[in-house]
Amino acid sequence: MPRTAAPVSPTAGPVPGGPRMRVDAVELVRIAMPLVSPFRTSFGVQTDRDVLLVHLLGDGGEGWGECVAMSEPGYSSEYTEAAQQVIEGHLLPRILAPDRLTAAEVEALMAPVRGHRMAKAALEMAWLDLELRAAGRSLADYLGAVRAEVDCGVSVGMTDTSEQLLETVRGYLEAGYRRIKLKIEPGTDVDRVRAVRERFGPDVLLQVDANAAYSLEDADHLARLDEFGLVLIEQPLPEEQLLGHAKLARRLATPICLDESITSAAVAAEAIEMGACRIVNIKAGRVGGYLEARRIHDVCAARAVPVWCGGMLETGIGRAANVALAALPNFTLPGDTSASDRYFHQDITEPFVLHDGRLRVPTGPGLGVEVQRDVVDSLTTRSTVVRRR
Ligand code: SMG
Ligand code: MG
Secondary structure, eight states: OOOOOOOOOOOOSOOOOOOOBOOOEEEEEEEEEEEEEEEEETTEEEEEEEEEEEEEEETTEEEEEEEOOOSSTTSSSOOHHHHHHHIIIIIHHHHHSSSOBOHHHHHHHHTTSOSOHHHHHHHHHHHHHHHHHHHTOBHHHHHTOOOSEEEBOEEEOOOSSHHHHHHHHHHHHHHTOSOEEEEOOTTTHHHHHHHHHHHHOTTSOEEEEOTTOOOGGGHHHHHGGGGGOOSOEEOOSOTTOHHHHHHHHTTOSSOEEESTTOOSHHHHHHHHHHTSOSEEEEOHHHHTSHHHHHHHHHHHHHTTOOEEEOOOSOOHHHHHHHHHHTTSTTBOSOBSOOOGGGTOSSOSSSOOOOBTTEEEOOOSSBTOOOOOHHHHHHHEEEEEEEEOO
């Protein structure tokens, strides 16, 4: 069962950041990154990542951001190509028009464009990197981090057989991961969870993620998972069904954690008040950026709802920002912040390496990682430059 987080006082007020920055050119770089192994979820299989990188140039410095959208609209309605289009056609014209801006002002200028949170988050991340590098300040410090390293879990994709799953989980536990998350879908769910629990024992922190594969009619079936002492069940129902999750929660002993449903701090507050979730997965990309992610952290902290940092198979750029976020006080459960080698043979920054089941929070200015331009270039499938008019 999950540790119940002690109430944590919310981080107060708007964060003072760095100076206003002037951006002269924006490079949108698309890279193709093969995954070390296919990642199967209830909505599809990923074999490589089509990643959109945002590279800002201005004021003698640079800033990098990463868009977490996948190539297909399976996890959410956003997808990489659409993110690039909305950035080029609607977001950049708004944020390149004024002379100088902070990341917080960039966020406000993008707000009139509805949705497209992953696209907005990528621009905000790059702007934060640019601004905080100029200020000589780390993102972790800016966000209010309280830890130098964060506990890491790993998200395990579905396999053809139970034996393959057990073998994969064994490898991750040997590598030191502090929590295992199994992707589930109707049909194999109970058997696979039982197999893992029986093989590795009651002490392993174990949780499951359905990516919206169930309906409320499956409540009795999902209640069969209660006997396995799971930390949580993540997003059992479709993202729009907050009330459905609240009804389901009353029929399960396992705490419900929401992922896809939580698109803003306002939705998080409503979901908690309705009883739709007892735990929240925070992904900055899903909610429009790190500033909104921090607000969700605060909303949850004020309500004694623990949070943890989700993942979207990020490169070292997005991982650096996620690890900084996961160092905030109310991130009391291990996140899907795994080491670079769980995803890629070669990352585009220095790799994130697991030490005793933890990743170190970068301390350098901005995101605190250096992008290896030669590696990016070798993976580039398309590059577009947008200049200030
Ligand atoms: O980054 O380790 C990671 C992936 C974590 O399972 C993960 N993400 O629903 O939480 C989730 C999924 C969304 C992405 S699946 C391609
Ligand atoms: Mg999820």
